[in-house]
Amino acid sequence: MIEPVRIGVLGCASIAWRRMLPAMSEVPEIEVIAVASRDLSKAESFAARFDCAAVPGYERLLEREDVDAVYLPLPAGLRADWVRRALDAGKHVFGEKPLTTSARAAAELVELAREKRLLLRENFMFLHHGQHAAVRELVRDGKIGELRSFTAVFGIPPREPGDIRYQPELGGGALLDVGVYPLRAAQFFLPGELAVLGAALREDSGVDVAGSVLLGAERGVTAQLGFGFEHHYRNTYELWGSSGRITLDRVFTPPAEMAPVIRIETGGGVEEIPLPPDDQFRNSATAFALDVSSGADIDAPGAAGAVHSGEDTVRLAALVDSVRRTAQTTA
Ligand SMILES: NC(=O)c1ccc[n+]([C@@H]2O[C@H](COP(=O)([O-])OP(=O)(O)OC[C@H]3O[C@@H](n4cnc5c(N)ncnc54)[C@H](OP(=O)(O)O)[C@@H]3O)[C@@H](O)[C@H]2O)c1
Numbered sequence: 001m002i003e004p005v006r007i008g009v010l011g012c013a014s015i016a017w018r019r020m021l022p023a024m025s026e027v028p029e030i031e032v033i034a035v036a037s038r039d040l041s042k043a044e045s046f047a048a049r050f051d052c053a054a055v056p057g058y059e060r061l062l063e064r065e066d067v068d069a070v071y072l073p074l075p076a077g078l079r080a081d082w083v084r085r086a087l088d089a090g091k092h093v094f095g096e097k098p099l100t101t102s103a104r105a106a107a108e109l110v111e112l113a114r115e116k117r118l119l120l121r122e123n124f125m126f127l128h129h130g131q132h133a134a135v136r137e138l139v140r141d142g143k144i145g146e147l148r149s150f151t152a153v154f155g156i157p158p159r160e161p162g163d164i165r166y167q168p169e170l171g172g173g174a175l176l177d178v179g180v181y182p183l184r185a186a187q188f189f190l191p192g193e194l195a196v197l198g199a200a201l202r203e204d205s206g207v208d209v210a211g212s213v214l215l216g217a218e219r220g221v222t223a224q225l226g227f228g229f230e231h232h233y234r235n236t237y238e239l240w241g242s243s244g245r246i247t248l249d250r251v252f253t254p255p256a257e258m259a260p261v262i263r264i265e266t267g268g269g270v271e272e273i274p275l276p277p278d279d280q281f282r283n284s285a286t287a288f289a290l291d292v293s294s295g296a297d298i299d300a301p302g303a304a305g306a307v308h309s310g311e312d313t314v315r316l317a318a319l320v321d322s323v324r325r326t327a328q329t330t331a
Helices: 014-025 040-050 057-063 077-090 103-116 128-141 176-188 280-293 310-326
Strands: 005-010 030-036 053-056 069-072 094-096 120-123 147-155 195-204 207-216 223-230 232-239 242-250 261-266 268-273 328-330
Touching: 005 057, 005 280, 014 030, 014 040, 014 069, 014 280, 030 040, 030 057, 040 053, 040 310, 053 057, 057 077, 057 128, 069 077, 077 103, 094 128, 094 195, 094 280, 103 120, 103 310, 120 268, 120 310, 128 176, 128 242, 128 261, 147 176, 176 207, 176 223, 176 232, 176 310, 261 310
Parallel strands: 005 030, 005 069, 030 053, 069 094, 094 120, 147 223, 195 328
Antiparallel strands: 147 232, 195 207, 207 223, 232 242, 242 261, 261 268
């Protein structure tokens, strides 16, 4: 029996309360040891629910010797600094996406983790749901002929006015919050390195609130992506080939109890392939813990398979930088 990985949480984030800590509590390979907050009373309410210690301030949590790894759901603009501090304190890091707001910071942190032989994983949860591997297999098997293009969107309705996503100094904006999902999905499905052929961002009060991106891949394959904070809730993708197309809904936020259905349309008609439900929160937390326990390399597949390696973190951050450089921005 392997000893569970002892995890400390930096920040009493909503995602930790609603999803990640309930999932971690059910993973035998994980023990949640402590939760830190800038506000001790918040930490105490988390500690009461998840049966762990409440810690005032993030530094104090990093000083604890009984913490092997930290889960880091801080606002995107603060994450790089705390990832660095956690690595310097000798902790493995499980950081929410996007890990940083620039490719340079991503590359520095991944290099630091390599030097210190610590695991640093950016939590692209959706990659841990079985539905995407099933779709990729169908495409590889030629189910829709030659892949011509990929379309993906992630849009959510407006958040509360004070939300971290509207604050430029905290790394707010739709590109970093929701846009990274279709970008990462394009990297998952399309061949070779991706080039940004065009991009548009709409800004409001200092942050981008909506955007579209056109990407080019090998063999003339393209991707058209859309994202934003002022939309009807939707996250979906389509792969369009020479002899058919595959569509899938709830691609980034499938509830654990939902049985996904892959829809394939060809000249022969419509086929629907039902898949079993899958729990991406639980899967991603388990994968992180198994990879820490087995001493997995940041760049190599670990016990649970590194579906998103250190190199992938840097590639994604570089693509985000490239979208920003290319984008026409309107108010
Ligand atoms: N992987 C996924 O599926 C997924 C889903 C949702 C969100 N996320 C990511 O998780 C992150 C957190 O999202 P959320 O919706 O959970 O946000 P949130 O509830 O606002 O949580 C952010 C936390 O950061 C801490 N914090 C530190 N300095 C802060 C500051 N100056 N202002 C505000 N908060 C500060 C706060 O903890 P204390 O007050 O306790 O210190 C706060 O609870 C986002 O970056 C998002 O990208 C990922």
